[in-house]
Amino acid sequence: MQRLLLLASLLLASCDYPLVTKPLPPVAPVSKTGELVVLTHNGPTTYYENPNGEPTGFEYDLVTLFAKQAGYTVKFVVENDLDSLYKKLAQHQAHFAAAGLSQTDTLKERMRFGPPYLKVDQEVIYNTDTLKPRNFADLVGWRVAVVAGSSQAETMLDVRQRVPGLHWTEVKAQWGEALLNQLANQDVDAVLVNSNEFDIAKNLYTNLDVAFALPKADQLAWAFPKNVDPDLYAKVQAFFKRIQADGTLKNLVDRYYGHADRLExxxxxxxxxxxxxxxxxxxxxxxxxxxxxxxxxxxxxxxxxxxxxxxxxxxxxxxxxxxxxxxxxxxxxxxxxxxxxxxxxxxxxxxxxxxxxxxxxxxxxxxxxxxxxxxxxxxxxxxxxxxxxxxxxxxxxxxxxxxxxxxxxxxxxxxxxxxxxxxxxxxxxxxxxxxxxxxxxxxxxxxxxxxxxxxxxxx
Incomplete structure (x- = not known):
């Protein structure tokens, strides 16, 4: 009898595990609350803390400017990896994501993109202490890394159809610098990142350089849930049209990337x-x-x-x-x-x-x-x-x-x-x-x- 009671108590205790965490409720429409909730990730091309301890970054400035002109306040939600960012966006836990996202065909099936604001190239970066690869075929047998959930991960899947022996590792990281650190330390042999990311980071790594770039450029844009609030989406479209016409967007791009190519x-x-x-x-x-x-x-x-x-x-x-x-x-x-x-x-x-x-x-x-x-x-x-x-x-x-x-x-x-x-x-x-x-x-x-x-x- 004691054994049966013990077994029953163990079974009851096991019912508590695993815990099922329910997703947070969707955010209220910004038209009702006046608060814009925006997903992003930490990094120099998106959102980070400046030396004075204040938030800054290209995406931070862009979103803050939009909110100011629209009369909203902003709450930034920082995610540690793209998969969790995509999941929260799909669950409507934010109004949109501003995280340097490329408009890929796969992502377009899952979300809706706003107007493009920056054209970037996908670049294969190598360690200059090794031989320079000329193409993806040269990367066969190499330890290649990309950020999980990124457009680069999609690119590798596509390229493998033409280069069957190509292998790579998908790293859950906030942005490409984690991979560049590994490459500089020769923990990997090559990485694939966006050109704007390497533009910012290259002056910190003297032993890294571009091996080659993909021929087709990517367009970065804010990402919205599929059934985005039409009023908010219309305001975003008007905002980008306005800042492209008056030079504000050009000056913002220059603020973050205009000095990247000066030094040897x-x-x-x-x-x-x-x-x-x-x-x-x-x-x-x-x-x-x-x-x-x-x-x-x-x-x-x-x-x-x-x-x-x-x-x-x-x-x-x-x-x-x-x-x-x-x-x-x-x-x-x-x-x-x-x-x-x-x-x-x-x-x-x-x-x-x-x-x-x-x-x-x-x-x-x-x-x-x-x-x-x-x-x-x-x-x-x-x-x-x-x-x-x-x-x-x-x-x-x-x-x-x-x-x-x-x-x-x-x-x-x-x-x-x-x-x-x-x-x-x-x-x-x-x-x-x-x-x-x-x-x-x-x-x-x-x-x-x-x-x-x-x-x-x-x-």
Whole structure:
């Protein structure tokens, strides 16, 4: 009898397992709540936390702009892999997904896509310590990896029909950098990712390069449930039509991808080396400069690397000197007694940049405000204002760094510099200067920790 009671109790206990978790109820229509719920994933091409601890990213900016214009608030739901994102979208647990999704034939059967906003290539990336594959046939026998649920996984299925010996691993990852890390460490032999992902990551991996790209480009777009709210979908269509027409989308693309192709592999290898050999000598001065100005020390360090490769004795033929390469006039203005003193140079350079940021018109928002201040750091505030005037004449956005990149180089041409107050300057150099610093800053943010000063004891 005791055995029967024990068996019965075990059977009853087993009834509690496995637990069946019910899906959350569908989100209410945004027209009723005013809150837009958006699925995304964490990564530099979508949604991430910037050095100030604030959310940012291409998809974050795009969604936030749409919500602002539509009068909605936004709640982002971050998923760890694409499969769970697709499942929640199908269950209507969000109004749409903004996650750098390609419009593939398979996905179109499961969901509905909005207007395309970015064209990307699928690229096979290899480790340059190995032989470069020329095509998919060369990948037979290789350890190939793709993100599970991605358009690349679909591509591999399609290619295997033509290359039967092709094998690969599908990794549950948020985006392609996890695969690129494995490739850099030679844990896999090749990966397939979107070109925008590699554009962002390639400056962090000097031993990776593109082997070949697929001939047909993909279109990225927001994804909606099949039976999407028609009013919301119509608003999204109108939004993309508007931002494509007025240049907003172009400027947003430039904000995240416009600096990706500026540096050569040797430039990247150089800063990675000097981060180990040279930066430790001056890190405390860069961090002191942040404490004084509030500017991220890694951005100040990126300026210093662009200017002198962190050489405090650097001197140009024109007499610009020191780690931050200051002119005599600027040094005097900032109270520098010795331009070759690295501490004085770094702190003064940061203060000067802060002054230039403060001088920007109030309507210029970040990060454009900082990129424009850097251009002024390189060529002077007057020439930057001339470039803004040229932008206005050409009906471009004088508050957008993406548009000023077009007009600054014109200041080297007499047909243009003769029509503005401050005349000739090497405006193209300012563009290269800023774009290089943006890339160096990305690298430093990747590998160097933010500055957190120790709190003084109150005892």
């Amino acid at each position: 592999t040797a430039d990247i290898a150089g800063i990675l080396d000097k981060m180990q050999s040279t930066l430790p000598k001056y890190r405390k001065y860069f961090q002191e400069a942040e404490a004084v100005t509030g500017i991220d020390w890694r951005l100040i360090a990126a300026i210093g690397y662009q200017e002198s490769h962190w050489n405090p004795l650097a001197t140009s033929p024109t007499g610009v000197r020191g780690l931050m390469m200051m002119t005599g006039d600027t040094a005097d203005r900032m109270g520098v007694s010795d331009r070759l003193d690295p501490r004085q140079s770094i702190v003064a350079g940061a203060k000067y940049l802060s002054l230039l940021q403060d001088a920007m018109p109030d309507k210029v928002e970040e990060p454009d405000r900082t990129w424009m201040a850097l251009a002024a750091y390189n060529q002077g505030q007057g020439h930057l204002e001339d470039a803004r005037i040229l932008a206005q004449r050409r009906k471009l956005n004088a508050r957008s760094w993406g548009d000023l990149k077009k007009t600054l180089p014109l200041l080297a041409q007499s047909a243009h510099n003769s029509t503005v107050r401050h005349g000739y300057c090497r405006g193209g150099e300012a563009v290269v200067f800023v774009e290089n610093i943006r890339t160096y800053y990305d690298i430093l943010v990747k590998y160097e920790r933010p500055y957190k000063p120790l709190l003084l004891s109150t005892n």
